[in-house]
Amino acid sequence: MRDHLFALSICLTAGAVLPAAETLPADHAQRMTRGIETFQKDIAPLLKAHCLKCHGADATKGDFDIATRVDLLRGSHNGPVVVAFDAAKSVLIEVVNHAKEPNMPKDKPKLPADAISKLTSWINDGAPYAEPLIAGRKPKRDPSKVTDEDRQWWSFLPLKMAKPLSATQGAAKIDEMLLAKAKAKGLTFNPPAEPATLVRRMYLDLTGIPPTPEELQSTIKNPASNIQKLLDSARFGERWARHWLDVARFAESTGFEQDYDRPFAFHYRDFVIKALNSDMPYDQFVKWQLAGDEYEPTNPLALAATGFLGAGVFPSQITANEVERTRYDAMDDMLSTTGAGLLGLSVGCARCHDNKYDPIPARDYYQMLSTFTTTTRMNVDVWPDKVTSAITTKKAKDKDTPPQKDATRMMICGEGYDPIVMHTQGGPFFDQTFFLKRGNPDLKDGEAKQGFLQIFARPGDEKRWQWSPPEGAKYSGRRRTLSNWITDVDRGAGALLARVIVNRLWQHHFGTGIVSTPNDFGKTGNAPTQPALLDWLASQLIANGWKMKPIHQMILLSKAYQQSTQRDAAKEAADPANELFMYRKPQRLEGEAIRDSMLAVSGVLDETMFGPGTRDENSKRRSIYFNIKRSQLIGSMVAFDAPEPLVSQGARPTTTVAPQALILMNSPQARVWAESLAKRVSDVSDVGQRIKDVYLICFSRAPRADEITSGKAFIESQRSSYEAEKKSNAEALAMADYCQVLLGLNEFVYVN
């Protein structure tokens, strides 16, 4: 009996998760005692034989877990399944009686009447457990609550702040921290890369274009002294903005049925380039993307920044019964991108249910979602000191009328101007956002007022972030409030915000982030390989006023960055995943950088910055200026793993497939650029010298003797082949054939 009483006390304590309204029957103690006996004798064997396999042991179908009483009473994703002391209200009894779908046990014969009757009495006795059905099983975390224990997850912890260090000091600190960890395995850095290799690495990394022979010549003596110049070059923003545009799922069309162009969306891309080039502090970069219009209502750059929220897909044809769901989808797109892109959290997962892994209850989701209740895409005409709605907003036809005199038309995403309207049988937004059960707009559960993730917000803190717009403003202030929370290092999400962005910087400099799942810093992501270093970098970012160029400097000056890619079998064996960063793996350039490099070495690159893009593959501008239409993505970019711009993407896969080779072998562009490259050295009469010149242009090095030999033999053989066909320009054609080979080499597309 002692055991029973002990179990009883546990069960009643666990009763804290029962719905608040539950009142215990007066004789509950007797009933529970009786129930425990039934549990041990009949119910536990019954549940184990017929239910547990799918509901707690091998699987948790329908999110219904019966291993412990707490889990049993929490119910399924459809709501309560067992109501303690009330079998009549328990869905379980209905489904085992086959009075309701899904009939249980699934695809098996109905339980005997006797078993059902025992279950019924047991539930009426409070459904007590003597012990979990699986030995040692603890009730699952209640995903609708956020506890202090949840806040102990590494990426949610506060940052230890540090004093800002100079770039050199910072680099030394990075190396020191990495070495400290590598010591345990007896590893140390590879030797430094050859200066020419390092110069090339820095150019490709920071500008996406290899150094010219002249640039190589002038910097080879001291590659490190050139870092600032590269960071200050306009090419830097064009290179690094492309990384951010993946995170921002940036495209310039609506997607869905008609995939209408968004002809004024390119201003967002230009904003990112300008912001990165001017080293806009990252907290401001974030604030403007969420609420630029609420910070500086007439500043074109701040307005353009809000394109971040508006870059997602949106249907162009919406039937009456889809209007509301579509609106929730649109807000979800804004919130999910904010969550994954800025905080590395799958906030969007909490749309249909409390996030099972991370402490993000569905309540938090809807409270955050309500930030965007009245936020829509709008085309506006912008003057230096004035903004108006674009002339007409009927049926997405703003593009048909020119901007008003002296104005720039841009697509922004905010509040207060005329929303862009699609073919819809409803309005552009609703005045309120509701809590939805299972994400279903037909299952509303009260209005959701703005709030934030409880992990980073405690009761009473809201006032810290609350911002009320001035009288008569066009906007609600909710997005600026959100941006205050997300950048607040002390009480809000700022520490995580900093961790996520420094990890992205590291990732693009090294090929892999310290957290290799850059959009997932939660429980389903990978743990940081160098947690102390990541935190330290985040604190340096903040200490440097959120400026990112000092962080780039530190990283590029480190031995870790500058070491060679030389192979060391022992090291690879000791650290195959390179989590210690004691060697470097060559990285394949992205499609954009491959194409830009081809244009650059061919001498035909058009350096015009900004403005509307094009989808013409023959364009000679940098690839970031391709217009991105979702239904007509640029073939050569997609072939080299450019993602579909639908959701935030933190890392691209690197695949090697035949269509990439076909582009280099057969595309008109590859051929024309090879011909241009050949033309650059056509004045040089000596074939050997020509080979040396193109090697220097393409690979920042001189060819080896065997490379010259095989090059000469190839050119000679191709030339005679063309001559046999009486081609007048056999020499030039042969040289173009050769240059095309060089542009296809691994060495051209991999950064050593």
Added chain:
Amino acid sequence: MNTHPFSRRDLLQRAGGGFGALALSALLEGKGHAASSLNPFAPKVPMQIGGKAKSVIWIFTNGGPSQVDTWDYKPELQKRDGKPLDGFDPKTGFFPGSVGPLMASPFKFAQHGQSGTWASELFPQTSRHVDKMCFIHSCWTGSNNHSPALFMMNTGATRMGYPCVGSWVTYGLGSESDSLPSFVVMSDPKNRGLPKGSASNWGAGFLPSVYQGTWLKPSGKPIDNLDAPSSLTPQRQRAQLDLLAKLNRSALAASPIESELNARIESFELAYRMQTAAPEAFDVANEPEHIKKLYGLDKPHCAHFSAQCLMARRMVERGVRFIQLYSGGMENQQSWDGHNDIIGNHTGFAAESDQPVAALLTDLEQRGLLDQTLVIWGGEFGRLPISQKAAKPGRDHNPHAFTVWMAGGGVRGGYHHGETDEVGFKSVIDRVSVHDLHATILAAAGLDHEKLTFKFQGLDQRLTGVESPRVVKQVFG
């Protein structure tokens, strides 16, 4: 094929932003396959017993054919012609203002085959195969609008951006061909447009982009960059590739990513082979006359679809894993979307596909390929049993019921699964959701929909979602 396009670790770490493919490779390991499959297209072993289909041909009847005018015979509807449909919600279809009364099918129905299957006169030739076909009459979907419904049918989600069935199957099974794309999509070649949402219907979503469908351009060269620049004869291009391989190899051993670099050398060889293999696979001109006749290549009204069905068979023979073939263009009169003039609309699209589809079934069977090829026929939703008012009445969209048939790939011929109500408005008996249908298609290919997962945004994502859909086991007899 020995290529190593990405190492397992790379796939795990970099794909999508999560532990891409971990679940799958773990499964393969469970099957006794070492982690040797570095190539994303390496043929993989099915995950469950019973799946016979090695290839899938999905004839996607775009726009939503009317079930009550094709394969779901409703005598009661014939009787109640002109009567109102009580309790009908005018928002069910797309045009709430054009709601008419119940409309009998204007097409004659008759019974066919041993199974006594009722079929309308629209498909005189395909109807001869009813004993090979398995009909699911109780399909239903969640959207009454083309593009969300297309996304639902293709990707299992009404929102844009999820991987489609073909991508999942290719991801799960790999490719049997070393010189052709593993997943090919053909759209209407008669300038009637693409299905709404176009490429998103065959996108790989969060799966690595190598699994996306290769869309064959309906005019001009079907695949980009298959032809060498004019100056490069095969010999000269071969010389280029030889030099490329030689120079690439010299730097190989010294690199910590030797296998990745090696894969790149291989990819050029594969590309070189593809230049001849792909046009050969797509070229129906060299088929014998009796085959061309069988498919109807000699008949102007259906020749375009005949050619595509014949190409599909040629691709199946050459190891292409998944082929999707759209019947019809975008919407309204450009596809099976018979809002107006259901008679003219359905007569036209049935006429251009009936003989080619029947020929495909005949041809696959006579070559012994039907058992290992799952042929699917169906669209994104059905049509209402009531009329959509117009001079020549049509039928509006109906998400509540439609028929999909399958043949080959081990499905049970002549079997009819599920039922709609007496007028064919709603699926009522043994309802089959799109996720159920997807689970069944995967099962036919030997893939367990619960185990075919990909980690993305922190979750083990799958084609069939979280609602525990079920395989329609009866389909396999």
